[in-house]
Amino acid sequence: MSAFPPLTAIGLMSGTSLDGVDAALIQTDGTRIIHHGPALTVPYTPELRTRLRHILDAAPLLSPSDAALLAAERDLTEVHAIAVQKLRQMAPDMPVDLIGFHGQTILHQHSRTWQIGDAIALSFATDTPVIHDFRTADVQAGGEGAPLAPLYHAALLHDQPRPVAILNIGGVANLTLLTSEGDILACDTGPGNALLDDWTFRHTGIPYDKDGQLARSGKVCEPILQHLLAHPFFSKPAPKSLDRLSFHTALQDIATLSPADGAATLVAFTAETIAHTPLPEQPQAWFVCGGGRHNPAIMEALAQRLPHQVFLAEDLGWNGDALEAECFGFLAIRSLYGLPLSLPSTTGVPVPQKGGRLSCGNITPWKAKAVLNRNLQYNIV
Ligand SMILES: Nc1ncnc2c1ncn2[C@@H]1O[C@H](COP(=O)(O)OP(=O)(O)OP(=O)(O)O)[C@@H](O)[C@H]1O
Numbered sequence: 465m466s467a468f469p470p471l472t473a474i475g476l477m478s479g480t481s482l483d484g485v486d487a488a489l490i491q492t493d494g495t496r497i498i499h500h501g502p503a504l505t506v507p508y509t510p511e512l513r514t515r516l517r518h519i520l521d522a523a524p525l526l527s528p529s530d531a532a533l534l535a536a537e538r539d540l541t542e543v544h545a546i547a548v549q550k551l552r553q554m555a556p557d558m559p560v561d562l563i564g565f566h567g568q569t570i571l572h573q574h575s576r577t578w579q580i581g582d583a584i585a586l587s588f589a590t591d592t593p594v595i596h597d598f599r600t601a602d603v604q605a606g607g608e609g610a611p612l613a614p615l616y617h618a619a620l621l622h623d624q625p626r627p628v629a630i631l632n633i634g635g636v637a638n639l640t641l642l643t644s645e646g647d648i649l650a651c652d653t654g655p656g657n658a659l660l661d662d663w664t665f666r667h668t669g670i671p672y673d674k675d676g677q678l679a680r681s682g683k684v685c686e687p688i689l690q691h692l693l694a695h696p697f698f699s700k701p702a703p704k705s706l707d708r709l710s711f712h713t714a715l716q717d718i719a720t721l722s723p724a725d726g727a728a729t730l731v732a733f734t735a736e737t738i739a740h741t742p743l744p745e746q747p748q749a750w751f752v753c754g755g756g757r758h759n760p761a762i763m764e765a766l767a768q769r770l771p772h773q774v775f776l777a778e779d780l781g782w783n784g785d786a787l788e789a790e791c792f793g794f795l796a797i798r799s800l801y802g803l804p805l806s807l808p809s810t811t812g813v814p815v816p817q818k819g820g821r822l823s824c825g826n827i828t829p830w831k832a833k834a835v836l837n838r839n840l841q842y843n844i845v
């Protein structure tokens with residue numbers, strides 16, 4: 465039994481694939497999922513995507529007051545506000561207490577994690593309190609700051625036979641293992657779709673390898689694959705996390721291959737690194753979410769390498785394109801209630817760690833307190 469009453473949140477996630485904003489509505493008390501509401505995606509325009517990509521490439525040396533950064537942040541926030549507005553129209557009977565706004569990660573390396581997005585502006589635009597900045601507290605406490613989905617994944621898996629895993633194949637791939645003892649272990653596993661997206665775009669001008677067509681027409685280059693697998697990240701124990709660009713030199717390593725063979729080699733790289741992630745026990749079942757599950761080349765490569773059957777999130781009635789957005793609605797409510805967002809076994813943080821910050825825009829503190837009812841721990845921004 466949870467100590468807290470249920471609230472309704474909209475979670476907003478714009479992932480490392482730079483494809484757009486996922487939004488999902490969720491009702492939860494921060495422990496149990498009471499209702500999965502509707503979900504949607506608002507794609508970035510190609511122009512915004514290109515600007516964000518330049519910012520991501522430049523991020524290590526970028527000043528927070530850079531004019532192009534601030535302009536992109538404003539436009540990005542507007543896309544999030546549109547997503548909130550559209551989602552509200554889909555569920556007019558569900559008043560929204562809170563928004564969980566992840567923001568766009570532009571850097572995640574060397575004990576620095578940086579998500580852009582203007583939470584105060586979003587709160588003004590939506591007239592709703594916004595929780596944001598989910599990762600900083602974990603990093604400041606000595607954790608990896610990612611992945612943060614594991615506590616949500618564990619809530620989703622609570623009635624499944626263990627050991628069981630959820631695998632998210634986004635730009636980067638990450639997994640959560642719920643062990644037979646009920647422990648929650650997690651890490652990023654390696655590349656998901658991001659390298660393949662970049663390779664496909666470079667060679668075809670199309671932003672991703674639709675239905676795995678390019679990869680399926682190619683052949684894996686084993687020597688290059690073995691070279692890629694020798695990266696020290698893969699021998700590091702979990703918890704561990706990645707930046708979108710962590711393996712970017714792989715694109716140089718495969719530069720001499722044909723577009724099809726390069727794509728096939730990158731698909732094998734993704735699948736091998738997932739299948740060989742060191743785990744204390746092998747899950748009886750893997751449930752896959754994230755855009756990579758739409759790529760048959762990745763799913764076939766995974767099925768060949770994993771000892772147990774691979775299922776889709778949809779096999780349990782979940783929406784595999786919405787889980788990350790739902791997660792940030794769930795974490796926003798946990799943040800509000802002062803519950804941890806991460807554990808030593810999920811990010812390596814020394815003790816269970818709270819996180820997130822609250823922005824209230826034009827909502828006066830007394831109104832926010834009335835809306836949120838139990839807002840005891842925040843200095844309202
Ligand atoms: N039909 C399809 N065929 C092949 N790949 C697809 C298809 N549909 C989606 N994808 C892949 O899924 C990606 C988007 O995945 P997703 O939305 O899970 O990423 P994300 O949320 O940005 O990632 P992250 O988990 O890193 O935050 C696309 O960039 C593409 O590579």
Ligand SMILES: CC(=O)N[C@H]1[C@@H]2OC[C@@H](O2)[C@@H](O)[C@@H]1O[C@H](C)C(=O)O
Pocket residue numbers: 479480569572577609610611612613614634635636637638652705706788
């Ligand atoms: C720093 C950052 O934004 N990391 C993302 C990224 O995308 C997938 C993987 O890398 C995961 O670690 C994380 O997102 C999910 C939502 C997470 O925190 O669990």
